[in-house]
Amino acid sequence: MSKRKLKVKYKIDPGLRGINVGTTEICPVGEEEIHLSYRGYLIEDLAMACTYEEVSHLLIHGELPNKYQLSEWSSQLSENRFFPKNLQRILDTLPKNTHPMSVLRTAISTLGTIEPEQGLEGKMQALRILGILPSIIGYWEKRRGSYDKEVPLGSSEDTIAGYLLHMINGEAPSTIDTQTMDTSLILYAEHEYAASTYAARVCASTLADYYSCITTAIGTLSGPLNGGANEAAIKLLLSFDNSDTAESKVRHMLRDKELVMGFGHAVYADHDPRSLIVKERARKLSNEKKEFSELFKIAEAVERVMREHNLFPNLDFYTATVYHILGINSHLFTPIFVVSRSSGWAAHVLEQRQNNKLIRPTAEYIGPKERVLPSLSERK
Amino acid sequence: MSKRKLKVKYKIDPGLRGINVGTTEICPVGEEEIHLSYRGYLIEDLAMACTYEEVSHLLIHGELPNKYQLSEWSSQLSENRFFPKNLQRILDTLPKNTHPMSVLRTAISTLGTIEPEQGLEGKMQALRILGILPSIIGYWEKRRGSYDKEVPLGSSEDTIAGYLLHMINGEAPSTIDTQTMDTSLILYAEHEYAASTYAARVCASTLADYYSCITTAIGTLSGPLNGGANEAAIKLLLSFDNSDTAESKVRHMLRDKELVMGFGHAVYADHDPRSLIVKERARKLSNEKKEFSELFKIAEAVERVMREHNLFPNLDFYTATVYHILGINSHLFTPIFVVSRSSGWAAHVLEQRQNNKLIRPTAEYIGPKERVLPSLSERK
Numbered sequence: 113m114s115k116r117k118l119k120v121k122y123k124i125d126p127g128l129r130g131i132n133v134g135t136t137e138i139c140p141v142g143e144e145e146i147h148l149s150y151r152g153y154l155i156e157d158l159a160m161a162c163t164y165e166e167v168s169h170l171l172i173h174g175e176l177p178n179k180y181q182l183s184e185w186s187s188q189l190s191e192n193r194f195f196p197k198n199l200q201r202i203l204d205t206l207p208k209n210t211h212p213m214s215v216l217r218t219a220i221s222t223l224g225t226i227e228p229e230q231g232l233e234g235k236m237q238a239l240r241i242l243g244i245l246p247s248i249i250g251y252w253e254k255r256r257g258s259y260d261k262e263v264p265l266g267s268s269e270d271t272i273a274g275y276l277l278h279m280i281n282g283e284a285p286s287t288i289d290t291q292t293m294d295t296s297l298i299l300y301a302e303h304e305y306a307a308s309t310y311a312a313r314v315c316a317s318t319l320a321d322y323y324s325c326i327t328t329a330i331g332t333l334s335g336p337l338n339g340g341a342n343e344a345a346i347k348l349l350l351s352f353d354n355s356d357t358a359e360s361k362v363r364h365m366l367r368d369k370e371l372v373m374g375f376g377h378a379v380y381a382d383h384d385p386r387s388l389i390v391k392e393r394a395r396k397l398s399n400e401k402k403e404f405s406e407l408f409k410i411a412e413a414v415e416r417v418m419r420e421h422n423l424f425p426n427l428d429f430y431t432a433t434v435y436h437i438l439g440i441n442s443h444l445f446t447p448i449f450v451v452s453r454s455s456g457w458a459a460h461v462l463e464q465r466q467n468n469k470l471i472r473p474t475a476e477y478i479g480p481k482e483r484v485l486p487s488l489s490e491r492k
Numbered sequence: 493m494s495k496r497k498l499k500v501k502y503k504i505d506p507g508l509r510g511i512n513v514g515t516t517e518i519c520p521v522g523e524e525e526i527h528l529s530y531r532g533y534l535i536e537d538l539a540m541a542c543t544y545e546e547v548s549h550l551l552i553h554g555e556l557p558n559k560y561q562l563s564e565w566s567s568q569l570s571e572n573r574f575f576p577k578n579l580q581r582i583l584d585t586l587p588k589n590t591h592p593m594s595v596l597r598t599a600i601s602t603l604g605t606i607e608p609e610q611g612l613e614g615k616m617q618a619l620r621i622l623g624i625l626p627s628i629i630g631y632w633e634k635r636r637g638s639y640d641k642e643v644p645l646g647s648s649e650d651t652i653a654g655y656l657l658h659m660i661n662g663e664a665p666s667t668i669d670t671q672t673m674d675t676s677l678i679l680y681a682e683h684e685y686a687a688s689t690y691a692a693r694v695c696a697s698t699l700a701d702y703y704s705c706i707t708t709a710i711g712t713l714s715g716p717l718n719g720g721a722n723e724a725a726i727k728l729l730l731s732f733d734n735s736d737t738a739e740s741k742v743r744h745m746l747r748d749k750e751l752v753m754g755f756g757h758a759v760y761a762d763h764d765p766r767s768l769i770v771k772e773r774a775r776k777l778s779n780e781k782k783e784f785s786e787l788f789k790i791a792e793a794v795e796r797v798m799r800e801h802n803l804f805p806n807l808d809f810y811t812a813t814v815y816h817i818l819g820i821n822s823h824l825f826t827p828i829f830v831v832s833r834s835s836g837w838a839a840h841v842l843e844q845r846q847n848n849k850l851i852r853p854t855a856e857y858i859g860p861k862e863r864v865l866p867s868l869s870e871r872k
Contacts, residue, residue: 124504126514127697128853134506137859152860161865178871198585202602205578205585210605217707218605221598222582225590305855311694311708317507318687318715327597328691328708335698337850378852470717472758473508475685479517480532485541491558 129378133305134313138171138459141304142379148386150302151175159389164272164297165189168455171302172238172462186270192243193266193275195251196226203248208256212249212447213334217327219248224323232465237322238458245451246272249444250279258282258441273297276451281439288400289438292393293448296434299386299427300449302456304379308333309453309460316464317471325461330450339446345374345432346442348414354406355413362417374429375418386427394433404437509758513685514693518551518839521684522759528766530682531555539769544652544677545569548835551682552618552842566650572623573646573655575631576606583628588636592629592827593714597707599628604703612845617702618838625831626652629824630659638662638821653677656831661819668780669818672773673828676814679766679807680829682836684759688713689833689840696844697851705841710830719826725754725812726822728794734786735793742797754809755798766807774813784817 124131140146148155151170158167162176169177169185177185202222206215220241229237247265254263259282269275269284273294277285285293303309312329333339352358365372377384398408411433415425435445504511520526528535531550538547542556549557549565557565582602586595600621609617627645634643639662649655649664653674657665665673683689692709713719732738745752757764778788791813795805815825 124511124513125849126851127849128513128851131504131853132856133504133508133853134855135858136855137857140857140859142854143857146857147862149862152863153865154862157865161867166868176866176871179868182868202582202585205582206602206605210608214601214605214608214701214703217704218598218601221594221601221707221711222586225586225594225598228590228594304857305853307694307698307850307852310851310853311691314687314691314694315708315712315715318712318718320711320713320715320718321594323594324597324711324714327601328695328711331601331700331704331708332695332698333700334704335695335700338698338700378850379854469505469507470687470758471506471508471690472687473511473513473685473690474522474759475514475516476512477517477520477523477526477684478515479520482527482529482534483532485533485537486556487541488546488559488562491556 127378133310136304136460136463138456138463139302139304142381155299155385156389159295159298162298164294164301164452167298167301168242168272171455171459172235172242188239189243189272190266190270190275192240193247195244195247195265196223199223199226199248200251203251203255211334212252212443213330213339213450215252216245216248216447216450217330217334220323220330221327224321224327229321229323232319232321234322234458234462234465237326238455238462241326242272242451242454242458245454246276246279249276249447249451250282253280253444254282272451276448277438280444288397292397292434292438295393296390296431296448297452299390299431300452302453302459305460306453307335307338309457312457313460313464314471316461317468319465319468322461326454326457329453329457333446333450333453339449341373341426342428342432342435342445342449343442345429346436346445348373349407349410349433350436352410352414355409358410358413359417362414366417366421372414372418372423374432375423375425377426380424380426382422383424384426387425387430390427390434391425391430394430394437397434397437401437404433407433407436507758513690516684516840516843518836518843519682519684522761535679535765536769539675539678542678544674544681544832547678547681548622548652551835551839552615552622568619569623569652570646570650570655572620573627575624575627575645576603579603579606579628580631583631583635591714592632592823593710593719593830595632596625596628596827596830597710597714600703600710601707604701604707609701609703612699612701614702614838614842614845617706618835618842621706622652622831622834622838625834626656626659629656629827629831630662633660633824634662652831656828657818660824668777672777672814672818675773676770676811676828677832679770679811680832682833682839685840686833687715687718689837692837693840693844694851696841697848699845699848702841706834706837709833709837713826713830713833719829721753721806721808722812722815722825722829723822725809726816726825728753729787729790729813730816732790732794735789738790738793739797742794746797746801752794752798752803754812755803755805757806760804760806762802763804764806767805767810770807770814771805771810774810774817777814777817781817784813787813787816 261282274290308329311332312325315328398404641662654670688709691712692705695708778784
């Protein structure tokens, strides 16, 4: 081996913004003249014609399921709602006021000790995690006292969206609620090298087990800069009495250079293709449930003002409205994101493993030059 | 906001090898004409003149402690050996055959629910985790049945190195054993943007809490390409009867293009400055404990053959020998790495937070072009 010069001497943006650090066959984001799609299917088509079960199969197994495969996949997902007793015991030991994202991180890490991955297959673990996540979320909602009824573990709801809503609220959801949640799960399922996904790929690149990768992803998504935007958006929307005051208050916020959450995107330049889809779901839902029609008007008013400043709503903005109308408390917004994105994470971990190279960058050193080590008594 | 063109159209190595993806003031690695140091102090000086307590203070607080600070820091570290009863109960619930890295990942994630970080201070959590890690490792060793004596939780050993050895073996260690472990902890404490550290920085960049960052780092380190090299190295060394057969067998391995673990490095071009230090510790230890003198000769023989092929031993190679002589089972090599590196991780998470930008790269899309979505009945 000859001496290599290992450091490339150009600097790149530490946020890696706009820099292709790898290739992917899963999802193009922000590429010129390529629309957002999952494995080639446009996001609009998937949201209109498919269920999240089909989309998760597409992401994890690489293709949309046929009729037989879909029925098989759906029943596997239902079987994997199973919530082991020792995991329940561990959750019962955690302090009741623990944030559900820390609960999820701990629960998935624990699941990896109870049902460890054998070899590096991953697909079985992806299925398992997708199946069990709503069980964990609902079990925790019940434990923290969100409802009195018995927790409907493994309920008869036959979709992930329906089961998730049932577990969260303790009540069987209506058809329109389930459909709306289903769309939301599709829209959040995958988004290329988002921070949580990239962290999972760095983890996978060491050939760590599947649970380490997903624990990493959940921990990373728990950060407010990655997963917290919709939580912040609903807080803002609910602070306005009506659309008129919303409009003037947002103008004031912009004048004072306050951050209005739910607008703009690290990768999209001028619009988020998912926003239009979820906005229409929000409109439909607020037409059905009249008590929320003012909330939708408020959201539209905020969007109007922001657009005057060339700022566009991202997926999180109208999703916040939708979740609120569905009766979901904002502390659950990011956990629902986990359910949805777990299929995208799976696709990326599997892709990373398939053609792996350890991700080991370097840093430009800007610290102190060589220093003489003072003895203990010499130190100030 | 005008339309931005967000994607830079050059490709970089997906392993990010040799690419500076950020700056750091903590540790230069592989830079031309800059020797390995922690915050400007040469690794050789630190290994010779300091304890791991001083080095962890240097990494976490930015400067070497003076006499007063060192005594304060040491007693804080001892106090933080405290192992909460509910965390013990949770560990008692995990299957006995769980790998200790999965135990550590789960334990630190759980600790984050019991003692959550308030705000984003981090330094208190860094201290807490550094203090408690040997307690967790030893408690688990006892639980998996590695020794019969009572687990010496919070023993009177006054250094991390001594306490760690006491907890692992159930017996108070000798002075030379403690000193050797101390050196090893110093050598592994920090190494710039290693995969586990970079994953922790990606996690920190979303402003996730400290426990999420360290859970991420532990999960990433658990991968055999990041943390597993010394485990593999000792397996190899123990497979040889003596130095003569070692030499000829390694020649055969090289001829058959088999991987010999513990040699070469992703960032160093021609030598690992830490290897010489730990080799001398291995030599000293094997002189003291004659029953291991052949093992040291075997290691030297392997090194000799590898050097003929211009391959140099990295830190892991002689560390494996040292740990074996200290009576440590190889499943604990990576958990010990966690104890050591936890101070480096702390330094990097704090540095990332201090001048944060969300790490959100992009990927080159090489997947299928736009496809027409087939209806369920049309799918093959």
